[in-house]
Amino acid sequence: MLEARDLHFSYGRGRGTLVLAGVDWQVAPGATTLLLGPNGAGKSTLLKLLSGFERPQRGSVSVAGDASRDTLHREVAWMPQDVQPARGLTVAEQVEYVAWLAGLDRATARRRAGDAIEAVDLVAKRDVRTDRISGGQLRRVGLAQALVRRAPVLLLDEPTAGLDPAQTLNFRSILRDVEAPGGVVVSTHQVNDLEQDVDRVTVLAEGELRFDGPVEEFRGLG
Ligand code: ADP
Ligand code: ADP
Numbered sequence: 001m002l003e004a005r006d007l008h009f010s011y012g013r014g015r016g017t018l019v020l021a022g023v024d025w026q027v028a029p030g031a032t033t034l035l036l037g038p039n040g041a042g043k044s045t046l047l048k049l050l051s052g053f054e055r056p057q058r059g060s061v062s063v064a065g066d067a068s069r070d071t072l073h074r075e076v077a078w079m080p081q082d083v084q085p086a087r088g089l090t091v092a093e094q095v096e097y098v099a100w101l102a103g104l105d106r107a108t109a110r111r112r113a114g115d116a117i118e119a120v121d122l123v124a125k126r127d128v129r130t131d132r133i134s135g136g137q138l139r140r141v142g143l144a145q146a147l148v149r150r151a152p153v154l155l156l157d158e159p160t161a162g163l164d165p166a167q168t169l170n171f172r173s174i175l176r177d178v179e180a181p182g183g184v185v186v187s188t189h190q191v192n193d194l195e196q197d198v199d200r201v202t203v204l205a206e207g208e209l210r211f212d213g214p215v216e217e218f219r220g221l222g
Pocket of ligand 2: 051079
């Protein structure tokens with residue numbers, strides 16, 4: 001289980017204001033969790049720490065008690081808020097390239113990229129350059145890049161922010177079929193966004209957890 005203990009984090013070598021002020025959290029396995037909080041609450045920072053891209057100044061992130069960076073990279077796939085593909089590559093080449101960067105051999109990278117592109121419903125765009133596709137399609141490339149790792153835990157940072165309603169619905173329907181046994185976390189700053197599709201809700205505000213429980217309980221509060 002992916003677990004955060006007493007996480008403290010601030011930017012600027014620990015001299016800035018605390019962005020996370022003692023977060024204890026376990027990502028629920030086999031469930032989809034909505035990480036909800038206003039802009040600036042620390043959601044992106046928390047997801048970066050959970051995937052090993054940032055290190056906490058105090059506290060720890062671990063999987064089954066193992067806090068090494070290699071373990072986090074292996075166990076956790078993370079989709080950043082802005083997906084920035086390499087220049088000039090097609091959708092298929094981009095996803096394959098990311099799979100290769102993750103350490104897969106070329107044949108496996110190609111096979112997994114093909115599977116991921118199917119999973120995100122981009123087969124029709126596989127040979128189109130990533131600078132020629134829509135914002136919604138680019139998000140799906142980002143999801144494919146995360147899926148290609150086949151990590152048990154999947155963390156998605158505001159995957160539907162800035163998408164129009166049709167693109168949002170499309171992304172949600174794709175997400176419903178995504179499987180990650182260690183748990184899926186989707187962050188958002190919009191309450192109604194995605195809420196229908198999740199099992200649990202975690203609320204982060206000013207760097208602290210304010211709620212963590214089943215979605216039914218969360219709705220009961222409103
Ligand atoms: P959220 O994802 O909830 O919007 P973030 O984790 O992006 O929140 O940001 C939390 C706080 O940290 C904000 O005050 C933000 O301005 C600050 N912050 C985020 N990234 C950086 C950075 N690279 N350098 C300095 N401050 C940052
Ligand atoms: P490094 O840590 O030196 O970047 P890695 O082998 O850990 O090398 O990562 C290779 C590439 O895969 C990098 O581009 C990185 O952004 C990406 N990556 C690594 N871990 C993850 C992860 N958990 N989720 C998504 N992308 C990742």
